[in-house]
Amino acid sequence: MKRRKILILCIDAGSHDYLAASDLPTLQKLAKAGFYRHANAVIPSVTNVNNVSIATGTFPETHGITTNYHVDRATNKGEFIEDNRFLLAPTLFEIAKASKFADKTALFVTKKKLLRMLETGTDIAVAAENPPSEYIQMAGEVEPIYSIEINWWLLRAVRETLRRDDPEFVYCSTTDWVQHKYAPDADPSQRHLAILDQIIGEIVDADPGREIYITADHGMLAKTTALDPGHLLTEQGIPASAIPIIKDRYIAHHGNLGGAAYVFLKNRADTPKAIETLLSTPGIEEAYAAEDAACTFRLHRERIGDIFVLADKTTVFGELETAVEPTSVRSHGSRHESYVPIIGYNSPWSATDFEYNLDIGRLFLESLR
Structure with a gap:
């Protein structure tokens, strides 16, 4: 044989x-x-x-x-x-x-x-x-x-x-x-x-x-806007931080800017309000509470944030000095890639x-x- x-x-x-x-x-x-x-x-x-x-x-x-x-x-x-x-x-x-x-x-x-x-x-x-x-x-x-x-x-x-x-x-x-x-x-x-x-x-x-x-x-797609979901939520009175899922040591590739992020809330009771705020923000296309994210995308529930966010076609997430910044980078992470x-x-x-x-x-x- x-x-x-x-x-x-x-x-x-x-x-x-x-x-x-x-x-x-x-x-x-x-x-x-x-x-x-x-x-x-x-x-x-x-x-x-x-x-x-x-x-x-x-x-x-x-x-x-x-x-x-x-x-x-x-x-x-x-x-x-x-x-x-x-x-x-x-x-x-x-x-x-x-x-x-x-x-x-x-x-x-x-x-x-x-x-x-x-x-x-x-x-x-x-x-x-x-x-x-x-x-x-x-x-x-x-x-x-x-x-x-x-x-x-x-x-x-x-x-x-x-x-x-x-x-x-x-x-x-x-x-x-x-x-x-x-x-x-x-x-x-x-x-x-x-x-x-x-x-x-x-x-x-x-x-x-x-x-x-x-x-x-x-x-891989070209991006023109960078958002920091944690910074954005904190400015709206919802204390939070966010980590771009793309984050690694190869920063010359993408500057740690990518189309998906996990949001970590100081108070998980803020989840519904945080999701509403995120979804009303230009550049954010999808936002899911942890349980919904795990079910929808078949993710390990204990290995994700409180909220999973996905960007639109021209937006990336990062850890930024301000909530929104212009950018020029080719990157990935979202549904579009x-x-x-x-x-x-x-x-x-x-x-x-x-x-x-x-x-x-x-x-x-x-x-x-």
Whole structure:
């Protein structure tokens, strides 16, 4: 019986508009031979939440990762989520090994934080931000984290590892510095994707029978207004603070400005009044009490704020000096950046089997039962 082998590639911010604006013959070939599906990302549409959802095949209500930055309500202290201490579900790597699907698994990511979050169950785990020396020999000199070239390095490392080690299960996730800086029709965006497409073509040519799934964790849009929901509520006599869910250490990407935030109230009895105030504010499109947010978006109830807010298409949330400020940034996090593609090649499933990007992981897990 033919051995089943899988490669899942998450192109960070690789949404429909970016793919459509570029000449990508390999992706077009894979979609024609398999399928191309317009699907959904998990909301909030940020890196941690969606990569973990794909790599566990579950929603945040199960795996526990609801943000890039966690606030402990007991102490009111916050910390970046950069390892697996907060992860509540097994990874696809763990289950692939335990079920005997894979003798060898591999994880390739650009950011170190994703490596530490997802590496359990891997035989090979590489972050382009700080790779082992043997992979520098394989894929070339290390590139800066804030560069186009680092994603090319990552895909070269995947290509060479597939040739050398032939792992049965591989997950790869790039970074989105390019999309944060450039629109889909900009030359750097198109060069970035063209080289990725070329390397993917080389991977397919070397192993044409491998199952390949290509998706994104979120999209990316230009923003012109920044709001601080906590500041806004406090000015209206409702003491509160707010954390943008996008908040991480990679501030050159987005300045910690994103389209979703958790609001923490000094007095939770203020929730109805706070939601009414937020929804009357231009730029805020949706606001949910914690229980409603957990139910609507399948979030872990103990890992979110008192209120979950989503911005409109041109607005982001941040921790600001004033309640409202003009801005000029490309970012994500809201419902507007939650629409992503799924390309499937050599897949046993059809396009209609996929509603969310995480269904790639979910269907794989179901196939092992």
